[in-house]
Amino acid sequence: MPRAFTPKxxxxxxxxxxxxxxxxxxxxxxxxxxxxxxxxDEAHAQIRLLFAESQPDVVVGAYLADAQAGPGGxxxxxxxxxxxxxxxxxxxxxxxxxxxx
Amino acid sequence: MSYQYNDFDRAFLAERNAQFRAQxxxxxxxxxxxxxxxxxxxxxxxxxxxxxYMLRVAIPYGTLRSAQMRQLAMIAERWDRGYxxxxxxxxxxxxxxxxxxxxxxxxxxxxxxxxxxxTSGNTIRNVTADHFAGAAADxxxxxxxxxxxxxxxxxxxxxxxxxxxxxxxxxTGSPNDRAVTKAHDIGLRMVERNGAPGFxxxxxxxxxxTPMIGKVIREFLPKADLLPxxxxxxxxxxxxxxxxxxxxxxxKITVHEHGIEEISRLVEERFAAIRPQFSGVDQEILEGxxxxxxxxxxxxxxxxxxxxxxxxxxxxxxxxDTNLTPHRxxxxxxxxxxxxxxxxxxxxASADQMRVLADLARRYxxxxxxxxxxxxxxxxxxxxxxxxxxxxxxxxADLATANIGLASDIIACPGMDYCALATARSIPxxxxxASRIEELKIEHEVGHLKIKIxxxxxxxGHHHVGHIGILGLDRAGVETYQxxxxxxxxxxxxIGTRTGPGFSYEEIVPxxxxxxxxxxxxxEGEEETFLEAYxxxxxxxxxxxxxxxxxxxxxx
Ligand code: HEM
Ligand code: SF4
Numbered sequence: 001m002p003r004a005f006t007p008k009x010x011x012x013x014x015x016x017x018x019x020x021x022x023x024x025x026x027x028x029x030x031x032x033x034x035x036x037x038x039x040x041d042e043a044h045a046q047i048r049l050l051f052a053e054s055q056p057d058v059v060v061g062a063y064l065a066d067a068q069a070g071p072g073g074x075x076x077x078x079x080x081x082x083x084x085x086x087x088x089x090x091x092x093x094x095x096x097x098x099x100x101x
Numbered sequence: 102m103s104y105q106y107n108d109f110d111r112a113f114l115a116e117r118n119a120q121f122r123a124q125x126x127x128x129x130x131x132x133x134x135x136x137x138x139x140x141x142x143x144x145x146x147x148x149x150x151x152x153x154y155m156l157r158v159a160i161p162y163g164t165l166r167s168a169q170m171r172q173l174a175m176i177a178e179r180w181d182r183g184y185x186x187x188x189x190x191x192x193x194x195x196x197x198x199x200x201x202x203x204x205x206x207x208x209x210x211x212x213x214x215x216x217x218x219x220t221s222g223n224t225i226r227n228v229t230a231d232h233f234a235g236a237a238a239d240x241x242x243x244x245x246x247x248x249x250x251x252x253x254x255x256x257x258x259x260x261x262x263x264x265x266x267x268x269x270x271x272x273t274g275s276p277n278d279r280a281v282t283k284a285h286d287i288g289l290r291m292v293e294r295n296g297a298p299g300f301x302x303x304x305x306x307x308x309x310x311t312p313m314i315g316k317v318i319r320e321f322l323p324k325a326d327l328l329p330x331x332x333x334x335x336x337x338x339x340x341x342x343x344x345x346x347x348x349x350x351x352x353k354i355t356v357h358e359h360g361i362e363e364i365s366r367l368v369e370e371r372f373a374a375i376r377p378q379f380s381g382v383d384q385e386i387l388e389g390x391x392x393x394x395x396x397x398x399x400x401x402x403x404x405x406x407x408x409x410x411x412x413x414x415x416x417x418x419x420x421x422d423t424n425l426t427p428h429r430x431x432x433x434x435x436x437x438x439x440x441x442x443x444x445x446x447x448x449x450a451s452a453d454q455m456r457v458l459a460d461l462a463r464r465y466x467x468x469x470x471x472x473x474x475x476x477x478x479x480x481x482x483x484x485x486x487x488x489x490x491x492x493x494x495x496x497x498a499d500l501a502t503a504n505i506g507l508a509s510d511i512i513a514c515p516g517m518d519y520c521a522l523a524t525a526r527s528i529p530x531x532x533x534x535a536s537r538i539e540e541l542k543i544e545h546e547v548g549h550l551k552i553k554i555x556x557x558x559x560x561x562g563h564h565h566v567g568h569i570g571i572l573g574l575d576r577a578g579v580e581t582y583q584x585x586x587x588x589x590x591x592x593x594x595x596i597g598t599r600t601g602p603g604f605s606y607e608e609i610v611p612x613x614x615x616x617x618x619x620x621x622x623x624x625e626g627e628e629e630t631f632l633e634a635y636x637x638x639x640x641x642x643x644x645x646x647x648x649x650x651x652x653x654x655x656x657x
Contacts, residue, residue: 016129016200018154057131060149078578080151080517087152088518090446090528093182093197094152 008045009036009067009074010052011084012059019094020084021059022074023052029059031095033085034073039064113257114211117218121145122204129200146217147203150521156195156203158210158217162230162248162272163191163479165470167459172213174455180206185455187440187448189474189512189563190269191229196519218256223264225255225335231273231280232473235396236435236481238427241291242298244274246391247327250383254328261335265342266350268335269307276592281474283315283594284308284566286352287334290592292321299323304334304364305356308560312596313353316361318368326372329379333372337364397467397482399430405486417492419545420503425488428481434488436466436480437473438495439502439510443539447513447531448476457498465491474563475512477505507544508552508617509535512563516556516573517580523556525573525580526606530554533610538617547617550631551590566590568632569616570597571609582609584616586643587635598640600647612647619646 010023021029022036039045045064052062066077076082087094128138146157173193177185180202181195188194210216228248235243271285282288288303300322306315322330343349356364411418426435440450458478462470465487471479483491495501504510516527531554538544553567564570570585582604585597604612623642624634
């Protein structure tokens, strides 16, 4: 039996700044995972990924990452994705230091 | 002294930078895809990591002049977050550049003769050298002219731009190997025969997922044969190295699969064929380079207040006990400046600290600085009479930590705080460990101990050759740390042995603490180092300290 599809978000790095961004339902790239579109359907996930990959002048290396619904919106599942939402743990640099919008 | 760029070098760099500037523009306006751009940016040292781009700048054989260090500080402040990270490959990495700014950064580097070329890709990388080169008391000769000759020969070498895999060369001029030559694709150790310097040539060492200690392919290679011989090795590898599987592509696997005898036979054959083409021009070039590396004019003067200050100040005494190394010139010392204050990120230096170090090098150190593969900064030539003043200046800059070679002088790769390949974090483990060691106030009692941490199997943090090695892994979505013991990065090189099951992020610092305490309890005296004790008693006592619960369970 194929494994059940787990919810995903589309994420990538921004071309100019290089930081992590997530694809929203309105086709925007947000710097806050909470604004991302949480995708529950495998076929739809592939369509959204193709859409992301069609914007090479905006983002680099788009992929599907596991995510789960949280009170404020999608949240990361794996710790690596968690770090991407915050930044490094040795300095308050990256997203944790910026006012996320 | 160090190598000064000539007009050819400058023109070459300027042209490369102009090319890359155009490529960046074409990437941004959409005319280059990422697939097209990626190899180009990697060739120029530009990576894309977890949170940002990262620019890796080569510091050939770890040597810098103060003006170069000042420029690195300027770049950190203007285009990054005010700091840089010194790595085990004697590079500096900037963790936060934006794509648009990178061409300007490269131009700024070019102004002081620095660049980011061949810091990545399947080429011959930055040649690393003993960080005490040209200064160490135990040295036969300064290995850096040869390193520079290799750099000139390998940079843009048409035959070697697409090797099966990256290729790393390390060189030392001392019998005491501080350049980890046995863990490189080619390691060169200077040795003497009948009073003439030559090299022991080691091939096929490497770390990563399949760690191997290099094997001696030539016990004595006359200095004049070096370039053709290295070229022979690289071209044999270029033909024989596997291109079907990137995990089997390094020369260590080629040597392993074909055997050192066969490789040696092929290399000698190739060497005999190409040796006549080296008409001696390389030796003339080498002589020119050697002149540029002439030792500074060492001052002949009494050691001044050095001994008196040692008597007077316990802090100075402690620092001079750990952070100084004997110099070959009378009255001089080699100063290792620790950039591993307890709890700080190993290898990170702020722009202010870089400037202080540049000023001190200028004032007290014949304008020379070195970056060590252990992620510290070296002032290779300081007269002993200047040490008290130097120490005071380091203290005011928060750079006087007396921990060189001790338990808190930890090597750590960037790990999952920055690196896109990481499977776990390494920096906070190093920070936590160093802070705990400081709390216990035991590191001077513990003495010489090398702890090395990598955030994935690629082993950039050299964990395989740490007396205590720590490898961060992802086990079912949880950071897990494996411990190895007994690794050694010196001329007695050895790969560490795994202790057993790994530890969680929360457990790893207490586990290492248990290891250190177990060593203190079982050593035969203060003279016996951790590594010696391990080599004497073996794994069992350390396992018992690491996994106490299991032992009780077994006994029950
Ligand atoms: C952050 C970006 C980095 C990437 C993508 C990266 C990638 C890699 C990879 C893939 C390997 C394994 C090579 C093999 O076994 O064939 C490796 C090895 C190594 N890297 Fe890195 N690395 C990075 C950062 C660093 C840093 C920061 C250092 C220095 C602290 C470093 C020094 C080394 C060393 C010493 C080795 C092992 C020696 C060997 O090549 O066998 N790397 N790296
Ligand atoms: S060892 Fe792994 S995590 Fe550490 S820098 Fe190398 S590739 Fe990144």
